[in-house]
Amino acid sequence: MIIRRAFRTWMVIAAVALPIWPLIGWGIFGGGGWQFLVLVISMPILFVAMLIVAGLIRARPTVRREKAVSWLDVGILTLWQASVIGFGLFGPSSDAFAVLGVLTGLAAFWIVLWEFFTDARNRARETMAEFEQMASRPTARPNGLNGPVRDGEELIVVKETRIPPKD
Template sequence: MILRRAFYWWLFPSAVILPAWLLVGWAIFGGGGWTFLGLLIACPVLFIAMLAIGGIIAARRSVREARAVSWYDVGLLAAWHVSIIAFGCFIPGAAGWIAVLGILLGLAMFWVSLWELLVETRARVQLTFDAYERAAQPDQAGRPDPGFVDGGEYIVIEERRDEE
């Protein structure tokens, strides 16, 4: 649970820290001028993508109540963030492959988090609908046969015939 909560609290700060790491890594590990131009485009896109995915994850009621992401989220977020950090190291010959891996992991993270949100929302709506349906139609066990509908009173008068 501690790991899942740590990733929950890391969701939105990572949207600022990881794109900034790419620029810091470029300065430390000596990327070229074209790389810097690519980063000027990629960093805002990464920032928006991370905010959107964090928003989708935080939109789930179970995540908000537990203040912890799911294990699917932990696995994919960890892999995605590691790929971003590795890309920021600008390893010669591998930076392109790491970038492709990061993009694929980002897309996977988006679709898995959207899938989890839809499944959880559908289950919650179905429970609400079922509860509403049960409240609107009370139990039928104590009711008379629907073919016999007469809500009136009955007065029984007995007549006695005196035999004289």
């Protein structure tokens, strides 16, 4: 649970820190001018993509309730973030890390979106079950009888309003 809670906070920090790392890595490990141009264009896209994924994760009802992400989120985010760190080292496998990062980012988005809608559907089912359970409880009715209103019965609610006297 500690790791899952830490990832809930870390994924927002990573959305800011990780897109900066390849720019720093380009300066430390060296790179060409065209690589820098690609970085200047792609790192803001990575920033926005990471923020969108983090926002979808934090918006899920179970994440808000438990204050922790799922293990699937931890796995996919770890792979995505490791590929960004590996890309920022600008070694001979930098291209492989770039491809892995893009593919993992796309997979993360679709997995998180699937989890979001699945979680929302499950929460809606729970709410409907609670509502149906509440509706089936016996309640006091105006005619003095207890129990739910049955089909075919008519329930009339009269609302009285008092008009204040005129002075």
